[in-house]
Amino acid sequence: MxxxxxxxxxxxxxxxxxxxxxxxxxxxxxxxxxxxxxxWIKTTKENNIIFEQAARTIRPRGEAGANTLDLIEELDLEDEIVPIFSDSPAAKNRMLYCDGYSVRD
Structure with missing residues (x-):
């Protein structure tokens, strides 16, 4: 089977x-x-600018979040994770780029 x-x-x-x-x-x-x-997850780099096309972060909360963290650990991917805390400027600033226009959120 x-x-x-x-x-x-x-x-x-x-x-x-x-x-x-x-x-x-x-x-x-x-x-x-x-x-x-x-x-949908895709990262491209153009002229030293990194474009995240789709989700750029995960917010592991609750049972599903615990499962995600377990999977990351099981696959030995901990060194690939960059924690961004909620008070970090990176968590508060976003830039959208669409059809040649950029918008800061």
Whole structure:
């Protein structure tokens, strides 16, 4: 028997990971229509400016947040996390760029 996950965004990647972990004797396949994984999450860099196209942060609260933090730890990604505290200027300043116009939030 095999398991099939459609979509390689964060939800699909998480589902495939947990299926493979929970049912190791079964094959888990992930199908993604594009050439990259990550779904809406995408980072590009142009002229030394980093553009986050979609979510740039997570707010791990409650049971789902605890699960996200557990997954980050389990995948040994702690060194990739940059904490931004709620009183940090980075948490309060946002810049939107759309159709050649930029707007500060």
């Amino acid at each position: 095999s398991n099939l996950v459609i979509g390689g965004g964060l939800s699909g990647l998480s589902a495939a990971y947990y299926l493979a972990k929970t049912l190791p004797s079964q094959t888990t396949r992930l199908i993604e229509s594009s050439q990259r994984l990550g779904g």
